[in-house]
Amino acid sequence: MKEPHILSAFDRDLEAVQAHVLRMGGLVEQALLDAAEALETRDEALAVRVQQGDRAIDALEETINAECARLLALRAPTAGDLRVVLSVMRIAAALERSGDYAKNLAKRSLVLAEMRPLGGTSSSIQRMARTVVLRLKEALDAYIGHEVAVAEDIRARDREVDQMYNSLFRELLTHMMEDPRNIGAAMHLHFIAKNIERVGDHATSIAEQVIYLATGALPGEERPKAEMLPGADGAGADLAGGR
Numbered sequence: 001m002k003e004p005h006i007l008s009a010f011d012r013d014l015e016a017v018q019a020h021v022l023r024m025g026g027l028v029e030q031a032l033l034d035a036a037e038a039l040e041t042r043d044e045a046l047a048v049r050v051q052q053g054d055r056a057i058d059a060l061e062e063t064i065n066a067e068c069a070r071l072l073a074l075r076a077p078t079a080g081d082l083r084v085v086l087s088v089m090r091i092a093a094a095l096e097r098s099g100d101y102a103k104n105l106a107k108r109s110l111v112l113a114e115m116r117p118l119g120g121t122s123s124s125i126q127r128m129a130r131t132v133v134l135r136l137k138e139a140l141d142a143y144i145g146h147e148v149a150v151a152e153d154i155r156a157r158d159r160e161v162d163q164m165y166n167s168l169f170r171e172l173l174t175h176m177m178e179d180p181r182n183i184g185a186a187m188h189l190h191f192i193a194k195n196i197e198r199v200g201d202h203a204t205s206i207a208e209q210v211i212y213l214a215t216g217a218l219p220g221e222e223r224p225k226a227e228m229l230p231g232a233d234g235a236g237a238d239l240a241g242g243r
Contacts, residue, residue, distance in 0.1 A: 010075040017067045017088055018144065024060040024095045025140045027053065029133045031102035032199065036129035039109035039192070040122040047113075050106035057099035064092040083216065087209040091143065094202040098136070101195040105129075108188045115185040118175045121168070125192060128164045132200045135161070139206035143213075151210035154203065155219065161200035168193045 031050050038047035068085050071077065077085060135154060142150040172186040172193075212218050 010071065010077060010081060013067070013071055013075065014081075014084060014088075017064055017071070020060055020064050020067070021088060021091055021095070022140065022144070024057060024064070024092060024099075025136060027057050027060070028095050028099045028102065029136055031057070031099055032105070032129050032133050032136075032196070035102045035105035035109060036126040036196075038106055039112065040126050042109075042113045042117075044110055044113055047106040047109045051103050054099050054103040057096060061092045061096040065089060083213055087143075087213055091140075091206050091209055094205050098199045098202045101199050104195050105192050108192050112185055112188050115188075116181075118172070118182055118185055118189065121171060121175070121186075121189050124164075124168050124171065125189065125196065128161070128168065128193065128196050131164065132161060132196050132203060135200055135203040136206070139203045139210075142207060142210050146210065146213065148210055148214045151207040154207035155211075158200065158204045161197055165193050165197040 031053055034046055035050045037043065038050065068089050071085055072082075075081075135157075138150065139154055141147070142154065169190065172190050175182040176186045208218055
């Protein structure tokens with residue numbers, strides 16, 4: 001009689017942790033959408049709210065890690081259950097980093113609000129952000145539903161965000177060549193686009209955790225990536241940001 005009780009307790013605890021993950025994912029998704037909206041509409045109050053909201057995302061990651069540690073200490077999970085706990089912690093870490101990128105987007109939008117706009121670029125960034133948010137949602141849904149085929153499809157589509165980033169980078173280069181006064185704003189927008197592209201990478205990492213759960217190993221082959229244009233790697237950018 002004891003073993004079913006232990007398994008039931010583990011499942012209940014795990015469901016509670018996964019609920020925190022979904023809550024965290026929802027906050028990150030909304031932060032990215034709000035930050036992109038603040039950029040396009042020059043809504044400084046919304047940008048500040050995104051920055052302040054990052055504390056809730058950080059707090060959820062800390063809660064998830066503490067509850068996972070308690071699960072490992074008290075429930076002695078089997079190999080399969082251990083993979084679940086490890087995947088939850090990895091997903092929480094990916095979401096926390098994505099929240100930092102949303103905060104960075106909001107911080108730079110406040111700077112850009114003081115500069116003259118570059119035609120069409122804010123709309124392009126908002127489209128890119130919406131694409132990445134959808135990818136995050138798909139990855140989390142695949143994780144909860146254990147949908148390996150969906151996860152593999154998300155991984156196969158990783159290059160789509162890279163291609164959007166390359167297209168935006170070309171657009172920014174054009175603005176800089178047309179008028180040197182555009183360089184400052186274009187550089188900020190470039191770093192924002194790179195932040196969003198990195199969130200796309202984290203969404204793919206979450207999808208890979210679904211594959212890890214099913215097979216016990218992460219995919220061995222490299223992800224399909226679009227070739228980055230020279231100078232488009234974002235080196236030196238404050239991509240993660242501070243708390």
